[in-house]
Structures are given as C-alpha cells and as structure tokens.
Amino acid sequence: MDKIFRGRIWKMPDDVDTDTIIPGRRGTIPTLEEMGKYAFELLRPEFAAESKPGDIIVGGKNFGCGSSREQAPAVIGVNGVKIVIAKSFARIFFRNGFNKGLLLIECDGIQEACEDGDIIEVEVNKCVRVNGKEFPINQIPENLFKIVEDGGLAESTKKRNALLKQQGVK
Structure with missing residues (x-):
C-alpha cells in the first residue's frame, strides 16, 4: 500500500457523531453497500451520491463520538473514502475505523x-499538505497501518492465519 495519497476534501464540523454518519434507523439495512447510500444523510445529503474513491474527509474535534456502531466507519469506506x-477522534470510533480498514x-x-x-x-507518518501549507501528523503504528493495508482487522487476521498455516504453525 502506498504511503502517499491525494484526494478531494469533504470537510466536516466538530463532534460528528456516529448517528450523523449513519442514523441508527438505517442499521437494519441488510448490506453495507445499501446502507452506504445514507451516509451523512442529515449533515451532507449529497455525500453518498457525489463521493468518489480516493476522497478524504477532514473533520474537527471528537469525530465519531456517540455509539460504538461499527457501521459508521464501514459506510464511510463503502463510499470510497479510505x-x-x-483534530481528534472518539476512542471507540478510532478503534472501529482501523478495524474496518479506514486510515x-x-x-x-x-x-x-x-x-x-x-x-x-497525505504522506503517512510525516505530514499533510493543502493549499501550499504543510501540517505534521501523528505517527500510525505499523501494526495499525498493516490492518488498513489488508482491508481491515478481519481480512488481516485471515491473511495472517493463512500465512501461519502455510508455515505449518497450528
């Protein structure tokens, strides 16, 4: 996986909660692809129709606050945002995001x-650049970057288990 990314910004405010990302009433939709059509529907109703692979969300503080709903980071990814x-993430969203393959x-x-x-x-573990300005960023531990690279925790675990099996480890 590359460690340099370029993309179009979707700017979000402070305190975007998981119900804003995907409302709880949409949680019964049977597939993530279908659920993704309702991502940010109350805050940015155009998001699902207009987002493209490679787009990047820039949020404020406390992004992903609220419930521990794993669908929130998953529907962001379904819409092409990786x-x-x-400024900061809610702790449970931070963990769920990496688990679902979001950087x-x-x-x-x-x-x-x-x-x-x-x-x-975005130059991972170095900086982000926008409009001629450069901003330092926090380091992403290699194990978390590997989870994202593999497409999320479930896929990363499958790959690791397959490798161990191939090596004869039980």
Missing part, C-alpha cells in the same frame, strides 16, 4: 486551511 483526518489521522490546524473540494496530499 482516510479521515480530524485515521489526527492533525490539528488543517481544518482552518482547507475547504470542501480542495485537494489534499
């Missing part, structure tokens, strides 16, 4: 330097 950059990056200051539609460049 990176969310925020979550904490960065302060970028939110004031960008707008919807701007192009952002």
Whole structure:
C-alpha cells in the first residue's frame, strides 16, 4: 500500500457523531453497500451520491463520538473514502475505523486551511499538505497501518492465519 495519497476534501464540523454518519434507523439495512447510500444523510445529503474513491474527509474535534456502531466507519469506506483526518477522534470510533480498514489521522490546524473540494496530499507518518501549507501528523503504528493495508482487522487476521498455516504453525 502506498504511503502517499491525494484526494478531494469533504470537510466536516466538530463532534460528528456516529448517528450523523449513519442514523441508527438505517442499521437494519441488510448490506453495507445499501446502507452506504445514507451516509451523512442529515449533515451532507449529497455525500453518498457525489463521493468518489480516493476522497478524504477532514473533520474537527471528537469525530465519531456517540455509539460504538461499527457501521459508521464501514459506510464511510463503502463510499470510497479510505482516510479521515480530524483534530481528534472518539476512542471507540478510532478503534472501529482501523478495524474496518479506514486510515485515521489526527492533525490539528488543517481544518482552518482547507475547504470542501480542495485537494489534499497525505504522506503517512510525516505530514499533510493543502493549499501550499504543510501540517505534521501523528505517527500510525505499523501494526495499525498493516490492518488498513489488508482491508481491515478481519481480512488481516485471515491473511495472517493463512500465512501461519502455510508455515505449518497450528
């Protein structure tokens, strides 16, 4: 997996909770693909129809607060977004995000330097660049980056187990 990404920004405010990402009433939809059509429907109703693979969400503080619903980071990924950059993340969303294959990056200051539609460049474990400005970012531990690279925790575990089986480890 590359460690340099470029994408179009979807800018979100502070305190975007999991019910804003995917309302609880949509939790009974049988597939993530169908559920993804309702991502951010109350905050950004155009998101599901207009998001494209490679787009990047830039949020404020406390992104993903609220319930522990795993569907929230999953529907972001279903819509083609693989990176969310925020001032801070709610703890359970942070863990669920990586488990679902999202790359979550904490960065302060970028939110004031960008707008919807701007192009952002992310150099993992180094910085983000937007509109001629560069911002340092927190380090992503290699084990978490590997989970994202493999497509989430379940896929990463399958790959690791297959490798161990291939090596004769029981």
